[in-house]
Amino acid sequence: MIEAWRRAGRGNLVPILTVLLIIIGIWYLGAIRMNAQWERDQAARAGIELSLPELVSRTLSQDRPVLPAPHQVAEGLWQGVAGQAVTSRRSLVWHGWVTLSATLAGFAIGTAAGIVLAIGIVHSRAMDQSVMPWAVASQTVPILAIAPMVIVVLASIGVTGLLPKAIIAAWLSFFPVLVGMVKGLRTPDGMQLDQMRSWSAGGGRTFWHLRLPSSLPYLFASLKVAIAAALVGTIVGELPAGATAGLGARLLSGSYYGQTVQIWSALFAAAILAATLVAIVGLLERATLKRMGLAR
């Protein structure tokens, strides 16, 4: 993926910008079309005729548009990030930090759980047969159904704040790590394992010197999926039970009060956060694998 980005940086900027412009164009057309009805109704009520330029300009500057125009979202995003003190309840930086901290905590818990379970599965036949079906089952449960229960149950025993959200994030992020690590820890072939046996190396040494380093390309691929999943889990965890902080709460309060610009700004803030997190993992991946001679 990083490789694709680098190539994009060299020669494919034109097609990427073209696609971006087309999307923005369609977005503007959509905004005009979806917001026009309300402007026409307003004009009819006031008994005035709207010319086309007037109609267009009004549809793109509503307070509560059905679909806000790109520049309105950009402005909302800018206002949320730079126009407020970062400690303000209206600051996207503050909400973003609340979400980010729970995301990172959940990502850490999920990654650790995934790695530990994978090690167990690779080394124990019993775990191999018993854990995987449960892990798969855990992912088929709709997270939207589970999240409120986790929040409520934990709140009833006095656990609130970051931890319940982190647990939901971990719930989503352990799975890709588990699957990737099981695959990665099993990549050493028969010859490599025989080589270890010829040195009378036990399971621990084989794991440490051979299986673990061999699994790193798979681990990093999984981590990129896992960190994005952790962010989704955190935002879902912020939706129920009247949470007041975090990008998820921002999304929810926006929809309560019909603040579409706020919803879209929070949405884009979440997307930018996810892209940044994935890019950071990607950079770590590239540096590590290059250093280890495993870069492909």
Add this chain to the structure above:
Amino acid sequence: MDASPLPRNAAIAPAAPVIEARGVSLTFQTADGPVHALKDVDLSIGRGEFVSFIGPSGCGKTTFLRSIAALETPTGGTLSVNGMEPDAARRARAYGYVFQAPGLYPWRTIAGNISLPLEIMGFSRAERAERIARVLDLVELSGFGAKFPWQLSGGMQQRASIARALAFDADILLMDEPFGALDEIVRDRLNEALLELWRKTGKTIGFVTHSIPEAVYLSTRIVVMSPRPGRITRVIESTLPAERPLDIRDTPEFIALAHEVREGLREGHAHD
């Protein structure tokens, strides 16, 4: 490794068997019924011998080598290595094993790769450094210790893997088609270097190969095997002198030996 600077070879070495196989059989149970990988193999290999195993695929030559290394367990007969069960011999570091692929870890330097078995076996840092330098010198890779495997050619990588197998002073070197993946020119050079190394160190070498010239050039004894069931059909004592320049392969003596090996291989096939 033998510290003695005196060259040794099989001709003057005492004939105490290092590897002794009596009626060794190995049957794999597969979905299509039992496969007799080895049947009633008798062989004894003396200290300092260079024994090649040659035969078509499925003749059990690799299985036999792996049995010596305790990577396979025979289902019948007795097999002893240095007077021990193969498994005990492995724990006593009786052998170094060289596989067809170098199997060097890309995240370790050449020195780091040679160091790995030493780390696993618990050698001290100082002793590891000393041994790495010594075996790198032995395979003529001094100065390459800090390089990573991808910076070396295939032949150099395989030499590094031989150095790794030598690093912990096993008396026996087991080699499973170590040069099979290399081109002929590199192979010739490595064969010459291997003979030189064998003369210098006096190791007992078991060498699996597909190549008749390679087997004849290297060995003091050539064991010809044939498949279904895997067994020894002929054991040929080499009459070549210990000193073997590459052009010995054009002498009538060499050609006669190669012919004998070919005969042996054909004999094995006649049973099909």
